Amino acid sequence: MNRLEWVCPACAHRNHENANTWCYGSPIRTCAKCGEEHLERRWREPAVEGFDPRTVNAGFYSKGLLVFIAFAVLAGAYTWYTIHFKGYYSMKMAMVCGLGVLGVVLCLVMIVGIKTGIVAKRQAPFMEQSIQRLRDPAYVRKLKAYGYRIPKEYDVPEEP
Ligand SMILES: [Zn+2]
Numbered sequence: 001m002n003r004l005e006w007v008c009p010a011c012a013h014r015n016h017e018n019a020n021t022w023c024y025g026s027p028i029r030t031c032a033k034c035g036e037e038h039l040e041r042r043w044r045e046p047a048v049e050g051f052d053p054r055t056v057n058a059g060f061y062s063k064g065l066l067v068f069i070a071f072a073v074l075a076g077a078y079t080w081y082t083i084h085f086k087g088y089y090s091m092k093m094a095m096v097c098g099l100g101v102l103g104v105v106l107c108l109v110m111i112v113g114i115k116t117g118i119v120a121k122r123q124a125p126f127m128e129q130s131i132q133r134l135r136d137p138a139y140v141r142k143l144k145a146y147g148y149r150i151p152k153e154y155d156v157p158e159e160p
Pocket of ligand 1: 008009010011012013031032033034035036
């Protein structure tokens with residue numbers, strides 16, 4: 001869950017909206033106060049822009065995994081060494097080790113989720129909603145006017 005804030009350029013109203021984790025949805029937002037439409041690129045239209053690379057590319061997390069393992073092992077070894085040979089330990093180092101372990105777990109969860117298709121399955125409804133939006137030619141023309149490159153299957157000719 002994401003809480004996004006954007007300021008309406010027309011009336012300066014601060015809009016607060018809930019978005020899903022990867023901000024899938026229409027980038028064209030409507031001001032709650034004045035009804036003016038505004039482009040907010042933080043929202044991602046999956047059928048046009050694809051899913052967030054962080055949800056399809058397991059390689060990203062494999063690299064992260066190595067970094068977190070390195071942190072966990074080094075900080076863990078240092079903590080073990082100071083406890084056993086010096087009789088004290090650094091709270092900071094212990095925390096780095098803990099964060100490293102947490103990072104390893106989170107990376108593993110994402111890698112498994114991507115590889116097994118769990119993440120893809122959870123994202124599918126957002127693609128469905130996106131496709132529904134793109135079936136509206138007026139909406140497609142708006143996105144084009146904002147400079148979005150519309151995939152062929154959803155593209156519509158300019159209005160005469
Ligand atoms: Zn407004």
